[in-house]
Amino acid sequence: EAQVTQNPRYLITVTGKKLTVTCSQNMNHEYMSWYRQDPGLGLRQIYYSMNVEVTDKGDVPEGYKVSRKEKRNFPLILESPSPNQTSLYFCASRLVGSAYNEQFFGPGTRLTVL
Amino acid sequence: GNSVTQMEGPVTLSEEAFLTINCTYTATGYPSLFWYVQYPGEGLQLLLKATKADDKGSNKGFEATYRKETTSFHLEKGSVQVSDSAVYFCALSGDSNYQLIWGAGTKLIIKP
Numbered sequence: 617e618a619q620v621t622q623n624p625r626y627l628i629t630v631t632g633k634k635l636t637v638t639c640s641q642n643m644n645h646e647y648m649s650w651y652r653q654d655p656g657l658g659l660r661q662i663y664y665s666m667n668v669e670v671t672d673k674g675d676v677p678e679g680y681k682v683s684r685k686e687k688r689n690f691p692l693i694l695e696s697p698s699p700n701q702t703s704l705y706f707c708a709s710r711l712v713g714s715a716y717n718e719q720f721f722g723p724g725t726r727l728t729v730l
Numbered sequence: 731g732n733s734v735t736q737m738e739g740p741v742t743l744s745e746e747a748f749l750t751i752n753c754t755y756t757a758t759g760y761p762s763l764f765w766y767v768q769y770p771g772e773g774l775q776l777l778l779k780a781t782k783a784d785d786k787g788s789n790k791g792f793e794a795t796y797r798k799e800t801t802s803f804h805l806e807k808g809s810v811q812v813s814d815s816a817v818y819f820c821a822l823s824g825d826s827n828y829q830l831i832w833g834a835g836t837k838l839i840i841k842p
Contacts, residue, residue: 620773647828658734658819658832659774666828674829706773712828716762716781719830721773 618643622707622722629697630730637692637725639707646712648690649674649719650682652703659706665690666712697729732757736820736833743810744841751805751836753794753820761824763787763796763803768817768835777805777818815840 620641629635641648649664651674661674665684679701681693690709694701707722737752755761765777765787778787783798792807803820820833 649829656834658834659830660832661829664829708774710828716779716823717828718764718776718779721775723773 618720620707620709620720620722622705622725624725625723626726628728628730631698632696635694635697635727637694637705637707637727639690639692639722640688641690641707641709641720642688643709643711643720644687645709645720646687648684648707648709650680650690650692651706651708652676652701653706653724654703662692662705697727699729701727702729703727732761732822732824732831734820734822734831734833736818736836739817739835739837740839741836742839742841745812746809747840749805749807749810749814749838751818751820751838753803753805753833755801755803755820755822755831757801757822757824757831759824761822763794764821764823764830765792765794765803765805766819766821768819770816774819810838810840812840812842814838 646667650662651659660676663682665671705725708719710719733756762781764779766774767777778789780787780796785796817835819835821830
């Protein structure tokens with residue numbers, strides 16, 4: 617089954633404790649992206665990657681890191697989480713080549729930083 | 731820059747009512763337009779899409795027409811069901827980095 621998976625689905629942590637949210641896709645997509653969803657703000661892009669070893673900042677990259685060592689994986693790293701990073705996070709992937717191509721989303725990771 | 735504006739929710743309707751969720755956009759060039767749906771506790775799914783002026787996207791009884799003259803992509807359904815209760819997002823894609831620009835989302839509540 618073609619899918620994007622994220623882990624964990626739910627995470628409660630404390631300020632300053634480093635964490636990683638994993639994202640993996642099995643569709644051989646070049647493009648992967650991380651979003652955060654906050655009430656009234658829709659989805660905002662954190663980072664994206666056009667291919668292996670190619671990453672770039674989205675609209676709200678502060679406090680986050682990413683890496684793209686393999687095509688299928690795109691982990692999101694919070695080196696020192698803070699309460700304002702409490703949010704619902706989505707990973708997405710798509711084929712490049714056309715702005716018309718659909719993005720496929722993971723199920724989301726609900727993060728709470730105390 | 732590019733932006734998407736959606737009507738604020740929640741929108742509450744009775745079953746079998748007619749639905750319209752307004753979406754307007756600002757963009758340079760010729761963006762592609764999308765509606766995504768998020769059911770409670772789930773991720774986002776593509777509902778429908780359109781790539782050029784006057785295109786009509788449709789799926790599951792929902793429709794939206796790409797109107798360049800009014801820069802709109804309103805979502806409509808003739809008869810809603812309780813199972814349509816969800817949050818609906820309008821989005822556009824027009825840049826070379828394939829970024830999706832999102833509206834704030836509209837929560838739809840359908841009462842039996």
